[in-house]
Amino acid sequence: MLEIDNLTHVYGPGSPNEHHAIDGLKLSVAAGELLCVVGPSGCGKSTLLRSIAGLIKPTGGEIRVDGKLVRQTPDNLAVVFQDYSRSLFPWMSVADNVALPLRRRGMDKRQRREAAQEALESVGLAEAGRKYPFQLSGGMQQRVAIARALAYRPSLMLMDEPFGSVDAQTREDLEDLVLKVRGHHRMTIVLITHDIDESVYVGDRVVVLSKAPAHVVGDLKVDLPAPRDQITTREHPDFVRLRGEVGRLVRGVDAPAATA
């Protein structure tokens, strides 16, 4: 579904503040997979996401979505940004925010309104359409951003630290929301996070990036029983083992020698 080959990106090449963000990154994501990408802060996770979305042109390597080389934003892709307060348009009602991207789908006004309402219902905000973003809490605003992505019916949804700006309780609710909606909509999700527990809880697979310049240092399959549950899943021995493994990979330390 998504193929990344030898991706390299250097910001301001040749300038005094040249920054080598990504170096020779290889990654392949299967259709329908929920991949979490973790890595230390500032490691180039967002650069990776922006390259996939066609928002920046990487200095080297190739990205293919559904076999097609990414030159500009792919048609079947939606992004959920961390900063919902900046990515929702404050001058538009919630329903209009969700409906706006559907203009790209050639839908008429009535179809757009219905699709927006349906998406809002699926994130539990059936009543919020007429409100404005500033009238909603942070967690609700991020639900709106997720609804906007869902309404667009992408085959690939990119999420850039989508729960980084909400409180812990809301965060758990939103994690479960993502797990729920991916069951209803068949799509591939790439979720970027710096939260190790979250990556294991939400992901089918966790890819760990190194410090900048980023490359893949670990690729783990998460085989936890479904449906996942905030309490029992996190108690599961495999969860505990995986979060340890991911944590060590993120920090770049070896596993402790087995003590008998």
Place this chain on the structure above:
Amino acid sequence: MTAETTPARAGQPNQGRPSPSRARRGKLLRHAVGVAAFLLVWELAARAGLLPWLPAASASLARVAELAFDPAFAGDLLSTLTAAAAGLPLAVLVAVPIGLLLGTVPAVEETTRAIVEFLRPIPSVALIPLALFFFQPEINAKVALIVYAASWPILINTLYGVRDVDPVATETLRSFGFGSAAVIWRVSLPSAAPFIYTGIRLAASITLILAISVEYFVGGSGGIGAFLIQASTGIGADAMLDVIATLVWAGLVGLAVNVLLLRAERRLFRWRHA
């Protein structure tokens, strides 16, 4: 960006703060007290003969009321307002597209910066002779100059408003596959709208200044500027009364326009102050 926020907003605790309507009434009352005190000082100063040329406040205000029913003055006022009202939308049509262009294409902005920085500080009033030379009849010169002068604040505010657009908002729309034109139309413009509006509000007062200045310069062709010239060439206390009453009218019109635009601003951009 607007200076007109109540001081109570500046992070004070909510407790003990009067309700908005009470605070508003209190504010209006203080405004009224200020105006009354000013008029009283004026009246007393005039009656005491401190400023021998100054007509009393009561006589001046009476003249203000009289002027409203004076067909000659009403016609002049109408002609000034018509020119201002014609110039403002034209200035918006000229300045907003240019501001958008300069704000979104840095190369164009850099190429034109020197000329903009040269033209901007030239007082528009100093361009009256030039405008009269190029545009005839005089009404055209008046409107042309109003458009020119009123365009500056709109242009500059549009330029900065567009530059200030949040890159996350722009990227969001781009990530859904929208092109540059859609980004400008659907994100840059609405996001810059409050800035542009403030520019328009500043421009509105400039239209009055320019209209009255051109009228005053040209004389005999109508407008309250022309009325002012005629009044000031008259003799005696009546002439001064007319001059002062005209000034009061100019002030009242400016105040009314600004209050209306501020009200509309609060309505239009409620999303911004949340």
